[in-house]
Amino acid sequence: MTESFLPHMNGVTGSVLQILKHLERTGHDTHVIAPDAAGMPTSLHGADVEAIPSFALPGYRNVRVGTSPAHRVAASLRRFRPDVVHLASPFALGWRGVLAADRLDVASVAAYQTDIAAYTERYRIAATTGIAEAHIARLHRRATLTLAPSTESAQQLASLGVDRIRRWGRGVDAERFQPLRRSQELRARWGADVVIGYVGRLAPEKQVEDLVALRGIPGARLVIVGDGPSRQRLESLLPDALFLGQLDGDALSAAMASFDLFVHPGESETFGQTLQEAHASGVPVVATGRGGPLDLVRMGIDGWLYRPGDLDDLRMRVNDLAGDARKRRAFGEAGRAAVQGRSWAQVCDQLLEHYDEARMLGAADRSLRARRVVRPERSASAGDRRWSRYVALGDSLTEGLCDPAPDGSLRGWADRLALLLAARGGLRYANLAIRSKRVADVCGPQLERALQLQPDLVSILVGANDLVKHRADVAALARQVEEAIVQLRAIGADVLLVTPFLPGRRAAAIYTRRFAAFATALAGVAARTGAILIDTDLHPTLRERPNWGEDLVHLSSRGHRFLAYRAGEVLSVPHADALGALDAALHEHESIGAGLWWRRHALPWVWRRLHGRAAGDGRVAKHDDYIYLGRSNVRRDVEV
Incomplete structure (x- = not known):
């Protein structure tokens, strides 16, 4: 693809x-x-x-x-x-x-x-x-x-x-790009003692406009190969340069070999294929000291790297080669020798080895996922009960904010998951989550209480309150979560680990990188500890507005139901997907006006932040000890 x-x-x-x-x-x-x-x-x-x-x-x-x-x-x-x-x-x-x-x-x-x-x-x-x-x-x-x-x-x-x-690098066609392609006819047409060449797309990310620093070098002419949206602007900035447009095949290889030196100013190159082609053509290279060129250009051997953004340094490096034909020849020969071991055949053979490794890793991943869901000492039958003691850890999402029960209490995705599990024969359930809590709280007091309860299943959804702080050490947060999971696994508990997520709102976009990095770290934690991972990135509909409550920062009842059924699926609860579809069809989300949102949620939150307060201060867990959920509980909940 x-x-x-x-x-x-x-x-x-x-x-x-x-x-x-x-x-x-x-x-x-x-x-x-x-x-x-x-x-x-x-x-x-x-x-x-x-x-x-x-x-x-x-x-x-x-x-x-x-x-x-x-x-x-x-x-x-x-x-x-x-x-x-x-x-x-x-x-x-x-x-x-x-x-x-x-x-x-x-x-x-x-x-x-x-x-x-x-x-x-x-x-x-x-x-x-x-x-x-x-x-x-x-x-x-x-x-x-x-x-x-x-x-x-x-x-x-x-x-x-x-x-x-x-x-995995890229190969170069050293037969197509070679010094023998050098054309004296082309050079005569270009009319310069020293030809400074560039090959690539003419677009902002290539920073071709930086080549204006090379104007006025005695006896030199800039020749530019390529096309793109910036061409008209570049032609006005570089009136003395020769623009050849897009070239390929023999025309490209002849032009490349006919340069005296090759310049590439782009700082966003992940590799730099044209730098390899210049070296294969026996042409020394001057490139920015960032990205792919760092691996391709050897300072003082086959080219120069200049300080990124320092156009005076760029001009100095180009001047050094433009005024010294012997150095250009020595650098070009060294560059040609360096690419001889980078044929496409060799590079693609390496790719086949990577394919083999990926197949091996893929098989291991499938085996690991199977081991996470079905504990080896228990039956793999979907109708058998797998867990009898479930403890939920977390913050307001797991406490159940914005998901009121008919009696006015909060339920939430973990409570709903507990009912799904209880339908298979009864379950002891504790919910230790408290709003506004952070990773240190969950991996501290909540973990300590969970270990006392000796559960065989624990869910952890935490991190959002840490990630929206001014500074967040993602690696340190992930280490705390991993240490907690290790302790839970040591007592024989399975751990359901859920990556935190954001609503699909423009205001939330500033945190997307942090949340993605934390989710990536948690995926590694799950792989190392054998935790059962719910990667919420794989469920983009969770970000949609109907899944979020009136405060726009917590899940609505619909969102809690959605997450509960996804958890049920990954835990192999029978027919969890079908139940989720039926449940969604029976409910409709209620919206809230912007003015009411400000009065009820935004302004109180601002007041708490200004006074160093949190919504969870002084609160205790709603189920600090086990409650028993049996079939009678499930029937009553369904009737409600």
């Missing part, structure tokens, strides 16, 4: 084509799913190409964004029955692909190739940067394995909480 494909040619498309060639040569069956575009082939290198509905990206009429729903992607995968799903530079279509692969228990490999978050900043829509980073983290932690092209991109992904990261 690829976000970009023919006829639009870019780095993503180029790497996909090389992978398809290699898979065909090595006897593997392949199938391509890509956004529909005029002129798109129906088959290529032994692979059928399936076009899905798409729309043009604003500013890039040739770039298409796939819009196919996850169920259609899943149906396509089900027909082809793949061993591995390769997600090439996944974002929009890739998200649907990773969900579909997960649904079908197929291993997925996500190749990180485009720094979308950096692009949002360059296009001056920084308000969406946090959302983009949260989406990247969510997508890559759903994939079985993530491939990062450079050291810095691997570190960037790790900082977002992504694990299972492997380094």
Whole structure:
């Protein structure tokens, strides 16, 4: 599955084509799913190409964004029955692909190739940067394995909480790109003693405008290969430069080899394929000291790295090579030698090894999920009772705010889950959750009381109150949760771990990166401890307005029901999904006006914050000890 494909040619498309060639040569069956575009082939290198509905990206009429729903992607995968799903530079279509692969228990490999978050900043829509980073983290932690092209991109992904990261670079066609392609005819036409070249997209994220710092270098001329939305502006900024437009094939390799030095100013490159092609062509490189170039350019050996944003340093580095033909030749020969071990055949062989690892990890994940839900010492029969003592830990969500029972008390998702479990033969249930509590409270006093109760099932939903603070140490919060789960597992309890979530409101967007990073960390905690994970990112409808109460920060009765039935599904409660659908059909959410929201909720919250108070101060848990829920309790609740 690829976000970009023919006829639009870019780095993503180029790497996909090389992978398809290699898979065909090595006897593997392949199938391509890509956004529909005029002129798109129906088959290529032994692979059928399936076009899905798409729309043009604003500013890039040739770039298409796939819009196919996850169920259609899943149906396509089900027909082809793949061993591995390769997600090439996944974002929009890739998200649907990773969900579909997960649904079908197929291993997925996500190749990180485009720094979308950096692009949002360059296009001056920084308000969406946090959302983009949260989406990247969510997508890559759903994939079985993530491939990062450079050291810095691997570190960037790790900082977002992504694990299972492997380094996988890109190959270079050293036969196509080589010094013998150098053309004296081209150089004569360009009319310069020293040719400074750039190859790439002409767009804000490439920072081509920084090349204005190179104007006036004696005897030198700037030659720019590529096209894009910034071309007209760049032509006015660089009137002395020669713009050749988009080139490919022999024309591109001849132009590259005819440069005397290659410059690339973009700071958001996850790899830098054109830098490799310049080296293969025997051309030294000057690039910014950030991102992919850090792994590709060896300072003082085959090129220079200049300080990011320092255009004086850029000009100095270019001047150094422009005025020294012997140094250019030595750097070019060193660059050519460095890429000889990076053929596409070698790189794709490494990719096949990553596929094998992903299949192995996918099988282990399936086994782990099965072990989490069915305890080995108990029967796997769906009709057997699995738990007899359930304790719920957490904050206001688990206490049940905005979910009133007919008698005026609060119930909430954990109470509803307890009733589902009790319907299988009776259950002792305690709810220790208290509004406004944080991770330290749950992993402190609440945990201490839970250990005294000796439960065999514990649910934990906590973290939102910590994550909306001015500062939040996500790693430290996750460690506290992990230590609590370890103690609970040591007494033989199963732990249901729920990732915290946000409403689908614009005001909540500033916290999306933190919540995504914490959810990613909790996924790792669950994997290490054997906890049963409910990853709420996989249930995007939970963010919809009807699932949220009148205060807009707590779940409504509908939202509590939704979460309870999702918990029931993951705990293998019989017919939990059908019961959830029936329950949803029997209830309708009531809305609240904005004025009433301010009076009842917003202003009291502001007053408490100004006075250093919390809504849970002085409150005690509603069920500090076990209550017994049997079939009679369940019948009465249903009648109500």
